Amino acid sequence: MTEQRTDKTGAPVSITLDQARAISAYTVSVDEALAGRADFVDPPQTAGERVFFHTEVDEEFGGRGLAGLLIREALADSISRNLTVVPVCPLFASHLKKHGDEYKAEGGQFRRPRPADLALVKETVQNAGDA
Template identity: 85%
Template sequence: MTEQRTDKTGAPVSIALDQDRAISAYTVSVDGGTLAGRAEFVDPPQAADERVFFHTEVAEEFGGRGLAGLLVREALTDSIRRNLTVVPVCPLFARHLKEHGDEYEAEGGKFRRPRPTDLALVKETVENAGDA
């Protein structure tokens, strides 16, 4: 999955799904492939129809271009396509869904509040990725 978009400056960007690393993410690249940011997630093994988003970051030099918002929106759109329930541990995802949750659900999206088991899974995933 790779989607072409434009940022707030009108420059082309690419958003892709990267599941080849220890921690999966939607990535945003600029300027012909320069990685600018990631929206990291984990798919709980006990719930194949859920995706827990836990960290979104855009490199400082690419700030102000709306890249984090593009990442969040594309990740949520892809979650609808894949019929996944989003679990927003990441504050950026949580804020977006608090503000636009009704619209997201109207488009076919599903989300729920994080549970302690989600937080434990994120912690374990991050720790294991550090060991890899």
């Protein structure tokens, strides 16, 4: 999945699903330079869920709305894949708190994180660091 968008400055950006690394992510690039990512894990014991746990955009690309683009594209892709979103990441949680009704109206599903989700994130990050 790769989507082409424009940021607040009008510059073209690409948002791509990257599942080839130890931690899967939606990435955002500007002029082919990686600008940010929204990390997630798909729980192996619970099919149909995606736990978003960290989102960041490099400082040099700040103020261009890239985090918002990243979140919106990740959520849109989650709808198309019929995935329930679990927002551990504060940016995803905040977005869904403000726009959750709209997201549900578009066919999206989300739920609050549980202790098992937090444990999975911790294990995933630890295993990625060991790799």
